[in-house]
Structure formats: structure tokens, C-alpha cells
Amino acid sequence: MSRSAVPRGFSRLYLLTLLSEKPMTGKQIIEETEKRTQGAWKPSPGLVYPLLAKLLTEGLIEEVEGGYKTTEKGRKVLEEYKQTYKEFERGFNTLLKIGVFSRIIAQDLIDRVIGILSLLREDIAKLGKGQIAKYKAFLQAELKRLEEEGQ
Numbered sequence: 001m002s003r004s005a006v007p008r009g010f011s012r013l014y015l016l017t018l019l020s021e022k023p024m025t026g027k028q029i030i031e032e033t034e035k036r037t038q039g040a041w042k043p044s045p046g047l048v049y050p051l052l053a054k055l056l057t058e059g060l061i062e063e064v065e066g067g068y069k070t071t072e073k074g075r076k077v078l079e080e081y082k083q084t085y086k087e088f089e090r091g092f093n094t095l096l097k098i099g100v101f102s103r104i105i106a107q108d109l110i111d112r113v114i115g116i117l118s119l120l121r122e123d124i125a126k127l128g129k130g131q132i133a134k135y136k137a138f139l140q141a142e143l144k145r146l147e148e149e150g151q
Contacts, residue, residue, distance in 0.1 A: 009117070011043065013081055015051055016060060016074050025067035026052055084139070088113060091146040 018029055026048045034042040052068060055061040060074035070078070088110070 011047060011051060012055070013078070015048070015055060016070050016078050019061055019068050020070040020075060020078060023064050023066035023069040028067060084117065087140075087143055088117075091143045094147055 014033070015029060018024060018032060024032065026045065029048055029052075030043055030045065052061065055074070056063070056068070058073075059071060060077060061068045062071050
């Protein structure tokens with residue numbers, strides 16, 4: 001899998017997830033990823049090390065003996081992502097139950113939403129609390145609308 005085949009923002013969440021399991025160095029992250037994907041994806045040092053530096057600067061990871069690990073702030077980011085994902089999944093599962101045509105539309109919609117979420121997650125640290133609340137309200141309203149249309 002080339003880097004371009006990995007959705008934007010995925011690498012960030014993947015590193016946070018790996019580092020929440022156990023401390024790792026950049027080299028260990030690359031090797032573990034290659035192992036877990038059975039060679040399908042081997043992130044380059046040019047991806048991993050700058051991303052580690054960014055996560056460190058944002059306070060989402062910290063240096064410890066044995067490499068880096070996810071901080072409490074980083075675990076909160078992961079939890080928020082998981083919660084958001086569950087909410088979207090629930091709404092899209094309703095669409096998927098409607099039938100084959102809806103399944104194609106829903107999958108396209110899922111791909112687009114994941115892309116949008118990835119972009120939002122990259123910029124979320126730059127937003128103020130008011131802006132974050134507006135995004136959250138918008139996304140919750142859209143999810144509710146999708147659920148109502150699926151019933």
C-alpha cells in the first residue's frame with residue numbers, strides 16, 4: 001500500500017493507537033505496521049518521524065524509556081474519534097439496511113465523511129471552543145437527519 005492509498009489523517013490516529021498500546025520508537029512503529037499489515041503498508045521514515053514530532057509538540061505523545069507513548073490528552077483524542085466513528089457508523093448502518101443501491105450511496109458517503117473528518121481532525125487543535133461546538137452541533141444534526149431519513 002503506498003502512502004497515497006492511506007487516507008489523510010489515518011496515520012495520525014494509527015500512531016496514537018499504536019503508542020497507546022505500548023511505548024515504541026519510530027523504527028519499531030515502521031516495523032510493527034509492516035508486520036500488522038503483512039507487508040501491505042510500510043510507512044516511510046519521512047512520514048513517521050515528522051508526525052512523531054508534531055504529535056509531541058501537540059502534547060498527544062511523550063518521550064519515555066523505550067520510545068514514545070500516548071499522553072492522557074492523546075488518549076482523549078482517540079476516545080473522541082472512537083465516539084464520533086460509532087455515531088456515524090450507527091447512522092450509516094441504517095442506510096445500509098435499506099438495500100443494495102443505498103449500500104453504494106452509503107459507502108460513497110462514508111468515504112467522503114471520513115475524508116472530511118480526517119481534515120477536521122488535523123485542524124481541530126487550531127479551533128476555538130466556540131468553533132468546535134459549532135462543528136459538533138452540525139455533525140450531530142446531520143447524523144440525526146440521516147437517522148430520521150433511514151426510518
